[in-house]
Amino acid sequence: MSSIFRSLIRISSFFRKEVVEVIRQPRLVLTLILGPFLILLLFGVGYRNEPRVVEAVFVVEPNSNLIDSIEEYASSLGEQLVYSGTLPDAQTAIDRLWRGEVDLVVIAPTRPEDSIRNDQPAIFQLYHNEIDPAQEAYLRSLGQIYIDEVNRRVISQLALQAQTDSATVREDIASARENAAQMRQALEVGNVALARERQRDLAQNLSSANDNVGPKAILLDAIERETGTNNPAESVAGLLGALIALQESPAVIDNPVENQPSYDAEIAELRETEEELADIEEMLAQFDAISPDTMVRPFRSELTSIAPTSTADPMNFYAPAVIALLLQHMAVTFGALSLVRERLSGTMELFRVSPIASGEALIGKYLSYLLFGLVMGAVLFLLMYYLLRVPLLGTWWSFGLVVLALLFTSLGLGFIISLLAETESQAVQLSMISLLVAVFFSGLFLDLRYLIQPVQVVSWLTPATYGTHMLQNVMLRGYGVEVLYMTGLLILGGAFFMVGWILLQRQMRLG
Amino acid sequence: MTEQSVSVEAAGSVKEFDATREAVVQAHNLTKRFDDLVAVQDLSFEIEPGVIFGLIGPSGSGKTTTVRMLTGIFPPTEGDVTVLGYHPRDFPRSIREKIGYMPQHFFLYPQLTVWENMNFMASLYGMNLFRRKILGELLEFVELNGHERKKVGDLSGGMKRRLSLAATLVQNPTLIFLDEPTAGIDPVLRRKFWSHFQGLKEQGKTMVVTTQYVGEVAYCDLVGVMDQGRMIMLDTPAGIRHRTYGGEMIDIVTVDPLDYSQVAELERQADVKQRLLLEGNHVRVLVEEASESMPELLRWLQDRGIEVQTMEEYLPPFDDVFVDLIQNVDVIHQKENNV
Structure with a gap:
């Protein structure tokens, strides 16, 4: 029998043994699959995606x-x-x-x-x-919103007042236009006395309008400056200028002389004045149509996502991360307990004497736990997909490849823990620490961008970080396998495998 | 310690390892220290093929450490050892396949059935897939046939030990190390185990068996008695008894008690080395060879008209031998050296 075939038989011994051992513990299997699912379900049902009251x-x-x-x-x-x-x-x-x-x-x-x-x-x-920094930040933000609202309302009152005042302005402008027309008609028939009378009324109207238009025009002017209105003639500044010019223009009203041969120039000028007043009136009407609320809060943002998955259901976002985290934890725990048990039960002694090589034992264990992890990942995902309606926009094989690489790397971490731990409880503790590291640094709850660069090294030494990132993109954005992240994960997994292999070799052959 | 080397030939055994009868195990001045603790010191011995080599001694005497050095689990701190011609740390696969090892503690998997555990062990040794018959025979050998589908966690302690033995034999090893195989099991089962070991010996296997049960020495061909990390005696079971007491013992029971002068005259007999006991009509004397001295002593008694009820060789139980040996080891060695 060839040595390769014997080697395969030896690898298969561990593969079958581990698989059977796991299958023989249905409660464990059930806990591993249903536990995470129920946690996520509870989270999905119980999590309120709305600001705290x-x-x-x-x-x-x-x-x-x-x-x-x-x-x-x-x-x-x-x-x-x-x-x-x-x-x-x-x-x-x-x-x-x-x-x-x-x-x-x-x-x-x-x-x-x-x-x-x-x-x-x-x-x-x-x-x-509050003692929670996030809650304090929330209250700070809420307080700011409240104060902004108070400020807005104060300014809004001003704007409302200005709008009320501007009704008077519009009346003044309308009267001014009427008086300008009557003045022009009086000059056309040579009735200078009436023209002067209307001239006085016109001056009064313009003065009143100029006084009243102030606050509102200032508000509008500020808005237009910020928004950069290009046509000066249509701007509020233009309106103010025109009004002031009209009020200060003495040409028409100061020197209408009786028995003057012709009033054509004055009449033409008055026509222009009428037109300008009509323009001003129209502009004021338009400005009056603007509500005080819009005036004091002229800008608003609207956010549109190009991501194909809605953020309305937070479970969608957390599901891939939870899958990554749980698969990592499952693999690390299985790996961590696996070899330490062999050592404590005395089986490792037997391995040291037997012809099994450390690589064969390790590969056999890898294969069995990979198979089990894949099955568990698939069942977990199917439950989420069909019962919780978590989407999978990418392909199945992308999902499977990411899960496989994640399991491979996590198992390596688990085996290293197993080979370093002296007791089962130590192995469990180290597995729990790796879980805590993943919870804090894998991007499950905290975006990695909040971490400083040196701390991010810890994140990228954690398999779940890669798993979370890639599974989120595969499931929620429909991406394929991201080469950069997959390479990183496999390099990490390869390094873990090598370290585990060397450590196991030392333990099996050096005693 | 003086280097000792005793060879014992196994009668009627089939030699698989070496037809030239080269020693299967050769240990020379083996010493193992764990920091400041000296677990084993200056062990030297040889084991020829086809024998049962017993390592006997109290708990902590260094038996398991010795076995672990012989199997390559521990490297010796000092000294040299070869097993099947190789240093244990350098065993090639082909040699590992010839070695069976049953650790002190139960090492199989409780979640797996008897059959699955046997299969695991067979695969561990790279046995081909047509192994059903061999595994079945082994289970029959340890009387576990019919329990194949039982989960090992549900087996009794004795059944687990038997399964361990069967699992140790899956690859048909030439050399078998059994570390306290009979520890914690009842006397009936212990006897069965030794019966199995005899069966294996008859198949030509060489066995190194450690035990705390001194009485089991009787089943071995060669015995190393260990105490505090040293091998205080290495001999056959009879040899150990002989050397412990400096000869063999004869119990004489007369019809009437011997008088003072008769006892004194008996003690002066050429064959009698020492009178050990005098209780009424029961006298125990130490002689060099009981079989040779008994006719002489009987004649002497008859010549003096002393009526003898019984005369027989007294074989003290190995428990007593062991205690006496431990207590008087220095005196014994001193006497041996003087001789």
Whole structure:
């Protein structure tokens, strides 16, 4: 019998033994497959993909002007902020926060107008009792949104007032246009007295319009400057200029002389004035159509994803990462316990005397656990695919290749743990540490971009990092196998295999 | 320790290893230290093919360490050993296939059935796939036929030991190391085991068997007695008994008790080395060779009209031999050296 055939028989001894041993433990198999699935199911059912609701109490002095508006603002901020009433003193509110009755205490500025007059922003003081940095960041962001909303509403009031005022402006402009027309008609029939009378009215109208158009025109002008409106004639600046020019233009109204041979020049000028006033009126009508809300918040962003999978269901995002994490953990644990058990049960002693080579034993174990891991990965995925509706946009074989490479590398890590651990409990502890490393550094919950470069080395020494990245792209983006990441994973797996082989060789032959 | 070398030929055995009867195991000044602990010191011995070599000694005396050095599990700290012509650390595959090793502790897989464990062991040794008959015969040999489908975890302790023995023999080894194969099993099963070992010996196998049961020495061809890492005696079972007491013992029971002068005269007889016991009409004397001295002593008693009820060689149990040997080892060696 050839040595290759004998070698294959020896490899098969471990392969069959490991497979049978696992199959003989149906509870273990069930736990390994159903456990992760149920965890993900529970997560999918229980996870709320919406911002946390924060209950806030406000501290406002009883005679403060802010008391009504604060309640109104808070109540209209949406479901994220639940208005829990106002209190007159801060200490009572802080006590409630300490007791956990509210999530946030907002202390309104005592005399905001004084601060603003002194060119200082009036400060809303926010207190919380969070110890989770993410929750603190959330509250900080929520507080900022609240303050932005307050600011917006203040400016919006200004805009509303300006809009109300601009109705008067429009009336002034309409009257001015009417008076200009009547003045022109009076000059056409030579009625200078009437023309002068209308001239006075026109001057009054223009003055009034100029006074009233101010705040709103300033707002619009600022918007147009930011947006870069190109046509000066259509700009608010143009409108203001025209209005001022009209008001200051004395040519028509200062020198209408009786018995003048011709008023053609004045009449022509008045026609132009009428047209300009008509333009101004039209522009004002357009501006008045803009709501105060749009005026104070003229920009809004709209986000569109080109990714083919919706982020609406967070389970989609987490499912590939969970598969990667669990397959890594399963493979590491199986590997970690496998050789340490052989050593503790005394079987390793037998291997040292027998003709089995370390490579044969290792390959046999690799093959059996790879097979088992693939089956487990497939069942786990099918459950997620059919019961949880997690998508697979890429191909099956891409998914399978990634899982295979992930299992190969994870098993290598497990075997190294097994060969370094002196007891089973040590092997389990080291496996748990590798799981913790994967939870924190594989990108499951924390994007790797939040980690500094040296720490990212730990991530890229963790098989689940590659698995998570590639499975997410295969399942959720429909990518194929990414050569760079696959190469990285296989290099890592190859290195683990070599280290495991050398360690096992030392243990089997050197005692 | 003085180097000892004793050779014992196995009667009627079929020699598979070496027709020229070269020693299967040759150990010279083997020493093993674990940091400051000296586990085995200065062991020298040879084992010829087809014999049962027993290593006997109390727990911690260095038996298992010795076996581990012989099998290549531990490298010796000092000294030299060859097994089947090779240093154990350099065993080629062909030699490993000729060696069977049964570790002290149960080493098979409890989740697998009896048959699956046997299959695993057969594959481990690269046996071809047509092995059903061989495995069946081995299970029959250890009387486990009919239990093939039982999970090993459900077997009794005795059945597990028998299975271990069968698993050790799957590749039909020439040299078999059995580390305390009878530890923790009942006397009936122990006797069965030794019966199996005798069967294997008859097939020409060489066996190295360690045991704590001193009485099992009787089953061995050659025995190394170990204490505190040293081999304090290496001989055949009879030789060990002989050397421990400096001869053989004869129990004489007379009808009437011997008087003082008769006892004194008996002690002066040429064959009698020492009187060991005098209790009423029961006298025990030490002689060089019991078979040669008994006719002489009988004649002497009859010449003096002393009526003899019984006269027979007394074989002290090996338990007693072992205790006496351990207690008097230095004296024994001193006497031997003087001779």
